[in-house]
Amino acid sequence: MGALAIEMFAVPVMCLAVICGVVLLLVRLLGGGKAANAAMTQEEARIFQEMHHGMERLERRMEALETILLDSARSGDETGR
Numbered sequence: 001m002g003a004l005a006i007e008m009f010a011v012p013v014m015c016l017a018v019i020c021g022v023v024l025l026l027v028r029l030l031g032g033g034k035a036a037n038a039a040m041t042q043e044e045a046r047i048f049q050e051m052h053h054g055m056e057r058l059e060r061r062m063e064a065l066e067t068i069l070l071d072s073a074r075s076g077d078e079t080g081r
Contacts, residue, residue, distance in 0.1 A: 010062060
């Protein structure tokens, strides 16, 4: 049950990250001239860094949650014997 709960949370988050990436790519491709692209590139780099850091934090939190759920399931199995 615990792994299923993690998967139910992880899949939508990953889909959201992919959708954001596609939107940013489309904005860049449909953007204006070179000067606008240079400024946008710096802004995009900052946004992608923030997204990357956010995804790393999310990954650590999910691993911690998975550990808690697995430990809880193990302790429940041990007490049920």
